[in-house]
Amino acid sequence: MARPTKAHIDLDALRHNYSLACQLAPGAQSIAVIKANAYGHGAIECGKALESMAPALAVACIEEAMELRSAGVNKPILLLEGPFSPEEISVAEQHNFWLMLSNQKQVDWIAEAQCQQPLTVWLKADSGMHRLGFQGEAFGRAYQQLRQLPHVHDEIVLASHFAAADEVDNGFTRQQIANFRDMIPDQSAPISLSNSAGVLAWQDSHGQWNRPGYMLYGNTPLDQQHSNAEPLQPVMQLVSEVIAIHQVPKGDSVGYGCSWTAERDSVIATVAIGYGDGYPRQAPSGTPVLINGQTAPLAGRVSMDMITVDVTDIGSVTIGDPVELWGRNVCVNQIAQLCGTIGYELLTRMPLRTPRIYS
Incomplete structure (x- = not known):
């Protein structure tokens, strides 16, 4: 595996x-x-x-x-x-x-x-x-x-x-x-x-x-919607899986620096991806992550190898569930904007550690 x-x-x-x-x-x-x-x-x-x-x-x-x-x-x-x-x-x-x-x-x-x-x-x-x-x-x-x-x-x-x-x-x-x-x-x-x-x-x-x-x-490189850009099809889909689930009580913190604190009893999913895999470290809490086809917010700092996501509101999540970071359903430009950069940078900085699978 x-x-x-x-x-x-x-x-x-x-x-x-x-x-x-x-x-x-x-x-x-x-x-x-x-x-x-x-x-x-x-x-x-x-x-x-x-x-x-x-x-x-x-x-x-x-x-x-x-x-x-x-x-x-x-x-x-x-x-x-x-x-x-x-x-x-x-x-x-x-x-x-x-x-x-x-x-x-x-x-x-x-x-x-x-x-x-x-x-x-x-x-x-x-x-x-x-x-x-x-x-x-x-x-x-x-x-x-x-x-x-x-x-x-x-x-x-x-x-x-x-x-x-x-x-x-x-x-x-x-x-x-x-x-x-x-x-x-x-x-x-x-x-x-x-x-x-x-x-x-x-x-x-x-x-x-x-x-x-x-x-x-x-x-699209354009700063606003444009009809000519609507037919574009994302070529890269960055994916991973859930590798852990934690029950986090209200008031407890998640991740490095304790930058995210649960405002309620929460369910946190750990995903096997981090800045060592090309996911931007500067992504703030709240950045959208797609798990089981549903959007959930990033919770806490991006680590080298992992991220943590608040899945409290998206129903049953288990180890092995699929995750999309960007691609067909999550626009890389949206993630880049939240990180204060552009999609060009996120794509071109994708490291060799992340295998490309061609189809």
Whole structure:
């Protein structure tokens, strides 16, 4: 028998969400972003599941790309942070990695490279986020420099990244779109602006290439309900089981620091999951936990390996009963909001200790 804590990964849901991204932007090609171990879901398995559907995949760096190549994933892979050294360019050439270029040093490395095969490059503009990308006229100069290199493919994708597209009422996204369009040195060049939020809520940001990431895993990045996000299907279901039941008299406390005290005679269920398994330690008492299909509140601090839940009001609970922490019935975004963070963090920080079960 194994410890019951598991992350069930529904690859059909992943494929469904990718298809939704394509349906929402039928004039674009959608590159599947599987960086950070596919947002905690397992890059190899997710890459293989999407390889037959997506024209290309995207990761943050060459180490993530090489993991996919070593596992037999053969689609082109875009390195979103580009090369970190000149030596990585020859590796990119060998393995058909596409390179996002964000600064002049990277462009110069490309210019100096001795390549036998043409490189596919994307060029990133800083349209207002001020994190990566060329500013002002430097964007056009870098584009012209790359266009003159015989070992760079003629079609260079011009890209940028949104700072606040998840905030549907924030006008800064429209400003970034306008800034970017003013910066474009070649109106015939393909463009890429849309992340998941752009795909879902900002139709005028759809370009020839979109970059859906978080939405692929079945969760909306948007700060409010949106009809385009309603069909998303959660890919990860974090589950465990009840491993103990305690009768706690009124006035007694539960867990580390005695932070939760029973206001009545209570029934407390102990569940085999904790921050060592990826459940956030900062989850406050009252955070919803699904036991036997019924919602019950977290009671006391999250431990490394266990949590305690007040099941007084949900009827008979016994050892071995199933528990869902997030997934199909408990939204990871809701748990994240209660913890003062975002669903992205909870998913990507899922440790290797928690086995992923694929179906």
